[in-house]
Amino acid sequence: MSIPKFSINRPVTIFMIFSAIALFGIISLYNLPIELMPTIERGKISIITYVRGGMPSMEIEKRLAKLLEENLSDISHLKHILTVSKEGENTVVLEFEPEANMDYASLEVRERLAKIKDEFPREAERPVIFQFGYGEFPIIAVTLISNRYTPEDLRKLAEDFLKEKFLRIEGVARAEIVGGREEKIMIELDKRKLAAYNLSLQEILDIVGASNINLVGGKINQRGTKYLVRCLGEFKTIEDIRNLAIKVSEEGSLIRLKDIAEVKADFLEPRRLSRLNIHPAVTIYIYKKSLANTLKVCEAVEDLAHQLSSELGEYTYTIVSLNRAEFVKKAINQLKISLLIGSILAIGVLFMFLREYLTIVVLSLSIPFSILFVFSMMYLAKLSINTLTLAGLCLGAGMLLDSSIVVLENIFKRRESTGRLNKTDIATASEEMSVPIFASILTTIIVFLPLIFVNKEIQKLYSGIALSITFSLMGSLGVSLSLVPCLSNLILRKKIDTKVVKTDIFEKFTHIYKKSLEFVLAFRYVFVFIAAVGVISTLFLFQKLEKEFIGAPEQDKFTIFIEMPTGTRLDVTDQIVKKVESYVEEYRKQKIVKHYNTRIEPWSARIHVELTPIEKRTKRIGEVIEELRKKTEKLSPAFIYYEEPQEVESKEILVELFGYDYEILKDLAIQSAKYINSIEGLTDVKIRMRRGAPELKILLDKQRAQLFGLTTYDVGLTLHGKLRGLIPTRFRPEKEAYINVQREEKREIGKEKGIIPLYSKYVKEIEIIARLKEVYRKKFKDLEQVFFVTPQGRVELNQIAKFDIGLAPSEIWRKDKKRMVQVSANKGKLPLSKVAREIEEVLKNVKFPEGYSWKFGESYKKMIRNQKELRFAFIIALIFVYLVLGSLFENLLQPLIILTSIPLAGIGSITVLYLKKEPVGVGVLIGGIMLAGIVVNNAIILIDTINRLKKKFSLRESIIRASAGRLRPILMTTSTTILPLLPLLIFETEASPLWKPLALTVVPGLLTSTILTLYVVPSLYLTFFKK
Structure with missing residues (x-):
């Protein structure tokens, strides 16, 4: 039938x-x-290794980047390996083929790292592994705003309580906190008193670290009962740290820490600032794992943010921004x-x-x-x-x-x-x-x-x-x-x-x-x-017909990037950013911009702008960006450019230059950028290479230093401690109270409503940082007079070293084991094939020496x-x-x-x-x-x-x-x-x-x-x- x-x-x-x-x-x-x-992005794994002592980028490239390249370049299904070396930090990005199983790949990476950990520089910390790519945008941000508590209070809340909650969400790779100053216990040492008592920084660090500890001594039987023997020495209050005995003087009196240093609960100098619509804030940027579902992760983050907003009390609330799930x-x-x-x-x-x-x-x-x-x-x-x-x-x-x-x-x-x-x-x-x-x-x-x-x-x-x-x-x-x-x-x-x-x-x-x-x-x-x-x-x-890969959708979000000369102070960058914010604020008053989230660092800043829905505003995103570009193009010495979220395919076209000598690559990049900028329709042409950072080089006389028993490592570690500070131990406050670092007082839990009782229950350890007082670390002369206590006597730095001022590469990029500099441009709505054809034509005017070459980035290849x-x-x-x-x-x-x-x-x-x-x-x-x-x-x-x-x-x-x-x-x-x-x-x-x-x-x-x-x-x- x-x-x-x-x-x-x-x-x-x-x-x-x-x-x-x-x-x-x-x-x-x-x-x-x-x-x-559909998920078409290749799986990516980032390995970030921090190096103590502020090791320069060239040294990190030599001792760490090349080591990792050699040992990770033959991992199964690996397509590209990218390394970025900068002062005190190395990042390796492994990009895999689409068929790669990222769980297995992550396991293989961990096994390789375990095999070579003994070859790492001893200043290197344990590598941290994330399943996302270097430089990727956050998929959502949660901003904390309060009309009662300071950004420092909000940061403490975020670090001690909120960050862990967001990291538990499936698919979240990283939660980054920006804004507010970090709370520390500061030991500000007096250089003159150290010299008077013949004390070195290392001695102070050793004593503080060895004193803040609880140790188990063993067990003892007494009348049929077995007792655990413990030696309790952890600091309970800041006063315990101040009264710590450091040395016995020649007269027989105790020299306590408070006699040679000022010990206080304080905040570190701000390293990054965060604002929401001009107002100071603390923002938690959420990054997803490379193959995670954007919508699921954003919805889970949004739900948690709304839940937390109701728990934080009447004075503090959360605002969700940059939500890529909305699109x-x-x-x-x-x-x-x-x-x-x-x-x-x-x-x-x-x-x-x-x-x-x-x-x-x-x-x-x-x-x-x-x-x-x-x-x-x-x-x-x-x-x-x-x-x-x-x-x-x-x-x-x-x-x-x-x-x-x-x-x-x-x-x-x-x-x-x-x-x-x-x-x-x-x-x-x-x-x-x-x-x-x-x-x-x-x-x-x-x-x-x-x-x-x-x-x-x-x-x-x-x-x-x-x-x-x-x-x-x-x-x-x-x-x-x-x-x-x-x-x-x-x-x-x-x-x-x-x-x-x-x-x-x-x-x-x-x-x-x-x-x-x-x-x-x-x-x-x-x-x-x-x-x-x-x-x-x-x-x-x-x-x-022109050729393209995939058309880029127009969204209601864009980011303003502000690049300042290397070495620019945070406050100088902030002044430029405020001018840009004032232009964006005008659009917010016109109901064109919904809100904007600002993130400021010493040399750079980002303003993430979110527009109101297209049916409620009078201008399209392209018009807004073009008007802002005209207003900001004369804000010297900043270089300002604009990018839209890269949901499918970026509007950028990349030109990658390869070679050996970074100075030659820099010259080639400048010439290439000049010719590419002449192409009609291209905007935001930039060289993705930071200008060398101002550097004071210390040229150690090794033979003379060895007479005093000093090595380069000893000198570098001492300088790092006296200038930037070293962490001898961590302070664990009593659980029943928290320290208000502005007034150094304790508040009992439950006495106030809102944020305070919430995070005081979860207060974590606070780092103790020891360094010289600011008055002794301001000028070059202060550096020359840094002294070292040795068995052969005390010696100043200027007796064993010479000084030279110059520029050091702030970042060194390598791709597939070759040094690389990128030149990028925003092609807007121009077809990719047309832009590529014109770039090929203009770059014929640039003469590349033997051993140097260029090629297009991944979008053109695809x-x-x-x-x-x-x-x-x-x-x-x-x-x-x-x-x-x-x-x-x-x-x-x-x-x-x-x-x-x-x-x-x-x-x-x-x-x-x-x-x-x-x-x-x-x-x-x-x-x-x-x-x-x-x-x-x-x-x-x-x-x-x-x-x-x-x-x-x-x-x-x-x-x-x-x-x-x-x-x-x-x-x-x-x-x-x-x-x-x-x-x-x-x-x-x-x-x-x-x-x-x-x-x-x-x-x-x-x-x-x-x-x-x-x-x-x-x-x-x-x-x-x-x-």
Whole structure:
């Protein structure tokens, strides 16, 4: 028994099956993860190693960066290794291939580090490993604001209580606290008193560290009871530290720490500042793991922030900003609305063709079941709801009606010809269409098979849209051969008035088409020639189209970067930042800017700006950025540039310069930046290399130093301690109280409402820092007079060393074991291929010495690689379609006639792309591959009908009858495929660049192909099969 007959005879069973599908689909829908795009980013692991003593960048490169490169460069699936060496810090970023398992990769990294830990410089601390890339943007920020407590109180709250909570969220890699000064216990040593008592800094550090400790002495038995013996020496109060005995004087009196130093609870000098809309604040920046779901992480952070806001009391609250999940939600909702509007339009056009509401009921019922089937299959395939799977569903929403339309239209034709409609008629009409429906669905699905030959990144990006369309077609096939015959038997069989499906307008249109087809067939050679000329012309147009990877969506957020000369003090940078903030504040007062979050460091700053929703403001993001750029371009000596979030593809184009000598690389970068800046349309051209930091070099006379038993390490460690400070131990305050460092008083828990009792319960250890008083570490002269206590006596630094002032590289970048400097530029809306072509041209003016070279960054490489692979996939798709058609029609020539509908589609697609100046990106190429599978469907149905009719009529008569007879289903299926995609073209949104190229390729291509197929295919059939 065939499927249509089974469905007609067992309606209850069919309803139970589809009810089960619907139930599973609803459950699947609520469990599908949501994201902006499929996860195509490569897994990244960052290894950060801090080095005590302020080791310079060149020394870190030599002793640490190269060591890590040698031992990590052969890890499985590693693509690139990047190292950044700067004073006191080294960062290694490992970028992996898409197929890499990041858990295994992280484990392998830890094993490699464990093997080489003994080779690290002894000043190096234990490496910290994060699963995110160097320089990545935070995905969300939580800002603490209070109208009662200081930023220092808020920082303590964040460090001791909040940070740990955010780090527990799954997918969070790092929580960075900016703003407020760090609380420390400061031991400010008096250099003169140290000299008077002949004490060295190291002695002080050793005594303080050894005194703040609790030790277990063992156990002792006394009268049958075993006692644990403990020696308790930890500091309980600051007074305990002050009264610590350091030495016995020659007179026999105790010299206490307070006699040679000022001991106080204080704050370190601010290293970074944070503000929200001008107001001082503390911000926690959240970074996600490289492969974590942005939406899930942001939602969890947002929920926790709102929960904490209610716990913090009336004086303190949290504000969530930089939330990248908002754009994801907005883009997904826009697609959902487009899908709904498109489905309504498709049903509306069907009613115009069929003019029978009962038929619309049958087709309308098939849509939700098919879509729920798609969600069920997506859940089983572990796909996510994202812009591409929903775009595929928008296309599939029309295509899933195609098969039902063909079956239903054939049922109608049978009813028109016989004047009746029984179970046998419905089953026969459905079975007649099963082969062409199967063929058209198979050719649509088969075009996605070549995607297995492209790289993993493209597979991950577009496998979702391919599978969502495939699942739609599978659902369409099942619904058309089971649910549609079943519903037709229950709903349509009772009504046999054939006049309802015939309209004068459509009959006139069909008559006009028959006359025009007869004319074309009479002059078929001329018409086919004209069509061929059209195809060849569009091929020339295609060569003129610019190339791109993926269009960058326009968001409602951007970041202002402020770069200051190396060595600039924090307060100087802050003054420039305040001027920039004043310009942004003007837009906030105009309700264009929602809020802005500022982060200031000594040499640089970032202002993260969030605009109000686009429908509530008068200016687009590009206008705001351009106006701000004009206002800030004269703020010397700052270099200010602007960037938008890189959700999919950055608007930046990178040029990477490789070589050995950093000074030569610097000169080459300056020349390259100068020429690149001359290219019209490029903005924010910058060299990603900091100017050398001002440096006072201490040239140690090693032979003279050895006479006093001093090594370079001893000298460096002492200088570090006296100038920057060393940490001998940590102070653990009593749990029942906390220290207010501004007044050095204790407050009992519960005496105040709000923030204080909350974090005082969780107060952690406070570092004790020992260093010279500020008055002894201000000038070069103070440095020269630093002394060392040795067995041979006391010696000053100027007796064993010389001094030299110069510049040291502040940062040294290496990529794949070569030194590198990057030059970047913002290309805005310019096509990547055009920009790359012009950069190649201008860089011919820069002469690179032997051993020095340049190449484009990853975005250009991806574009070139993916363009080649997708073109190859398109050719393979055509071959697969031909193989399928040849086997179904058991003919070698008819599939070639069917395939002519593909170049005919190119006439519409390429012409529109050229007129709209749309670059050829991944979306356009995938749209072309999809089009190859879709446009052949009309030709398949047409040729199948001709094959059946020519057994009864002459060839010309069969062609005319088949073409006129299949006109209505062809127009209906084309309309229902195009209409759901129209909202994607008409409604311009921030996320449109993600899906518009695909729709811009499919809609005009399908429209042109449908019109021309109705004439070209019959003409070719008559030409090749006329006896």
